[in-house]
Amino acid sequence: MPLLKVCGLTKKFYGITAVNNVSFAVNTGEIVGLIGPNGSGKTTLFNCITRMLIADQGRVLFNGEDISNFKPAQIAQKGLARSFHFIRVFIDLTVRENILVAAQHHQQDNDLEQIFRTKNSRLLDQEILIKADKIINFIGLQGLTNEKAGNLSYGQRKLLSFSMAIIFHPKLVLLDEPAAAVNPTMIKRIGEYIRTLNQQGITFIIVEHNMEFIMGLADRIIALDQGSIIADGLPRDVQHDYRVQEAYFGV
Numbered sequence: 001m002p003l004l005k006v007c008g009l010t011k012k013f014y015g016i017t018a019v020n021n022v023s024f025a026v027n028t029g030e031i032v033g034l035i036g037p038n039g040s041g042k043t044t045l046f047n048c049i050t051r052m053l054i055a056d057q058g059r060v061l062f063n064g065e066d067i068s069n070f071k072p073a074q075i076a077q078k079g080l081a082r083s084f085h086f087i088r089v090f091i092d093l094t095v096r097e098n099i100l101v102a103a104q105h106h107q108q109d110n111d112l113e114q115i116f117r118t119k120n121s122r123l124l125d126q127e128i129l130i131k132a133d134k135i136i137n138f139i140g141l142q143g144l145t146n147e148k149a150g151n152l153s154y155g156q157r158k159l160l161s162f163s164m165a166i167i168f169h170p171k172l173v174l175l176d177e178p179a180a181a182v183n184p185t186m187i188k189r190i191g192e193y194i195r196t197l198n199q200q201g202i203t204f205i206i207v208e209h210n211m212e213f214i215m216g217l218a219d220r221i222i223a224l225d226q227g228s229i230i231a232d233g234l235p236r237d238v239q240h241d242y243r244v245q246e247a248y249f250g251v
């Protein structure tokens with residue numbers, strides 16, 4: 001059974017079909033790259049999968065369960081996380097506080113009852129603090145735990161927002177342009193974190209324009225053009241696919 005199954009997803013904005021009858025499946029353990037020219041529907045597809053947007057047609061199955069009508073928070077709770085191509089961190093909060101906010105947000109969206117049922121909520125807080133510090137160590141920001149996010153470099157902020165997506169060890173993470181506008185050293189680091197987390201069992205779908213980065217990282221590439229899938233296969237095959245070449249370079 002695939003971890004994620006997208007069946008005939010379609011999303012229209014007024015006259016534009018941003019996502020056009022898209023179907024694909026992703027298996028546990030895969031790193032799938034999602035490529036396509038600007039405006040080809042990558043972000044909209046992510047938004048429809050996580051129900052930040054409501055699709056006009058189609059279904060999404062996660063772990064065999066139909067999540068098409070779930071709220072974004074319920075989807076996150078099931079273990080499907082995402083990060084955004086724009087950075088969502090609170091600049092006036094410290095690195096640790098940002099991660100705690102992400103954790104709290106996740107928990108509030110969780111079954112509230114379950115939280116109240118927890119006899120010792122202090123114990124829970126303690127657990128979250130430990131988790132937060134673990135993740136800060138993992139992404140190498142331990143020297144900046146109490147630094148305000150506003151004082152971090154762009155790349156460090158990107159790492160922070162990445163860590164906010166993985167705080168609860170999700171099963172599947174959707175990353176929107178993790179390597180965009182960060183320096184080569186940071187790109188390398190982000191790639192290594194993704195690989196490590198993948199080895200720990202996390203599956204990824206990654207939208208990325210940096211071809212070297214995504215072709216080196218992904219097991220499989222799905223290419224979109226004008227809302228439709230035009231190629232789905234091994235990185236080197238997709239890269240050389242004439243439809244992909246045409247979509248990117250018009251050749």
Ligand SMILES: Nc1ncnc2c1ncn2[C@@H]1O[C@H](COP(=O)(O)OP(=O)(O)O)[C@@H](O)[C@H]1O
Nearest residue numbers: 013016018036037038039040041042043044045
């Ligand atoms: N909220 C929106 N309202 C209207 N049109 C939108 C909206 N979001 C995206 N679009 C349009 O949908 C298409 C796909 O956009 P998007 O998913 O952002 O592409 P990508 O992420 O591949 O660059 C584009 O034509 C874009 O202009």
Ligand SMILES: [Mg+2]
Nearest residue numbers: 042043044085
């Ligand atoms: Mg986009």
